[in-house]
Amino acid sequence: MNAPEHRSGIVALVGRPNVGKSTLLNRFIGEKLAIVSPKPQTTRNRILGVLSEPDFQIAFLDTPGVHRPKGPLHQFMVETALSAIDEVDAVLFVIEPAIKSDNTVEIGEVTAQIVERVKSARKPVILAINKIDLIPKPLLLPIIDTYRRALPDAEIFPISASKGDGIEQLLQGLCAVLPPGPALFPEDMLTDQAERAIVAELIREQVLRHCRDEVPYSTAVAIDHFDESEREPNAPVQPGKIGGLVRIAATIFVERDSQKAIVIGKGARMLKLIGAAARREIERLLGAHVYLSLLVKVERRWSERPDILKRFGYRDH
Ligand SMILES: Nc1nc2c(ncn2[C@@H]2O[C@H](COP(=O)(O)OP(=O)(O)OP(=O)(O)O)[C@@H](O)[C@H]2O)c(=O)[nH]1
Numbered sequence: 484m485n486a487p488e489h490r491s492g493i494v495a496l497v498g499r500p501n502v503g504k505s506t507l508l509n510r511f512i513g514e515k516l517a518i519v520s521p522k523p524q525t526t527r528n529r530i531l532g533v534l535s536e537p538d539f540q541i542a543f544l545d546t547p548g549v550h551r552p553k554g555p556l557h558q559f560m561v562e563t564a565l566s567a568i569d570e571v572d573a574v575l576f577v578i579e580p581a582i583k584s585d586n587t588v589e590i591g592e593v594t595a596q597i598v599e600r601v602k603s604a605r606k607p608v609i610l611a612i613n614k615i616d617l618i619p620k621p622l623l624l625p626i627i628d629t630y631r632r633a634l635p636d637a638e639i640f641p642i643s644a645s646k647g648d649g650i651e652q653l654l655q656g657l658c659a660v661l662p663p664g665p666a667l668f669p670e671d672m673l674t675d676q677a678e679r680a681i682v683a684e685l686i687r688e689q690v691l692r693h694c695r696d697e698v699p700y701s702t703a704v705a706i707d708h709f710d711e712s713e714r715e716p717n718a719p720v721q722p723g724k725i726g727g728l729v730r731i732a733a734t735i736f737v738e739r740d741s742q743k744a745i746v747i748g749k750g751a752r753m754l755k756l757i758g759a760a761a762r763r764e765i766e767r768l769l770g771a772h773v774y775l776s777l778l779v780k781v782e783r784r785w786s787e788r789p790d791i792l793k794r795f796g797y798r799d800h
């Protein structure tokens with residue numbers, strides 16, 4: 484028997500905010516490439532994660548959650564997500580179970596908008612129903628039924644990204660819709676993101692996790708210094724093996740003085756908590772000790788100002 488033909492392609496993860504797209508990307512790749520939080524609108528940019536196996540290579544493109552945008556930052560995010568659909572080989576549409584109290588399933592307005600967009604793109608689509616660990620099995624059937632009618636050409640996979648259930652089957656389903664072809668990216672490449680971009684995101688993640696209300700939506704992080712002169716090159720990234728020291732200075736930008744006060748906290752307690760949690764995550768990423776110093780600055784209404792959006796890396800694609 485012949486060996487199976489090698490397949491490859493780019494797959495966009497698309498869906499509403501908070502359904503678990505970034506959790507799923509990290510699960511596929513086995514590394515934390517994208518930050519995750521319980522708050523919607525966590526991801527703001529596209530994040531590429533490459534999975535290379537002997538028989539296939541899939542480059543996943545995580546995207547911001549599609550929502551009704553308010554203001555330029557959110558418009559950028561939604562465009563980033565929807566335009567990805569046109570640029571990939573297949574779409575992995577991620578939803579989470581939403582069942583009304585009378586046990587009926589309704590496709591919400593935004594989800595319906597994604598369904599239409601995906602249909603008009605006329606490319607292979609796979610639907611992942613995520614977070615199945617949260618619902619009793621019998622409740623899955625009406626969801627599957629509803630989406631089978633809405634997207635008759637999509638194969639449907641119930642999964643749990645956080646527990647890892649159904650991931651192998653989903654990968655096989657994706658492979659089946661990708662064209663035969665050689666790897667598109669080097670096989671040891673996991674992402675196109677620079678380390679310092681991931682570091683900025685890991686700091687933003689801790690602001691999201693520690694602060695409430697409007698602070699998460701008004702936060703951006705910029706890396707000011709990234710000094711690797713005391714880092715040991717090629718240090719093995721393993722628990723317990725630490726390769727030297729990386730000194731990082733970063734600024735957390737918010738939009739108002741009141742938000743700055745929240746992020747710093749009484750006696751700088753909040754900023755210390757954010758810094759300590761971010762440092763742990765960054766040390767894991769870099770496999771090195773990390774010295775992290777954080778500043779908090781106000782950049783008024785930055786999320787509404789196109790010039791500043793660009794400076795923070797939220798550019799047009
Ligand atoms: N119970 C459960 N929770 C999950 C699962 N997958 C993700 N979550 C949680 O759902 C929340 C949102 O996850 P994210 O991965 O940030 O969601 P996202 O779709 O990337 O969100 P945006 O970036 O805002 O669009 C987090 O609290 C995750 O831990 C799952 O399979 N089961």
Ligand SMILES: [Mg+2]
Binds near residue numbers: 506525
């Ligand atoms: Mg995300």
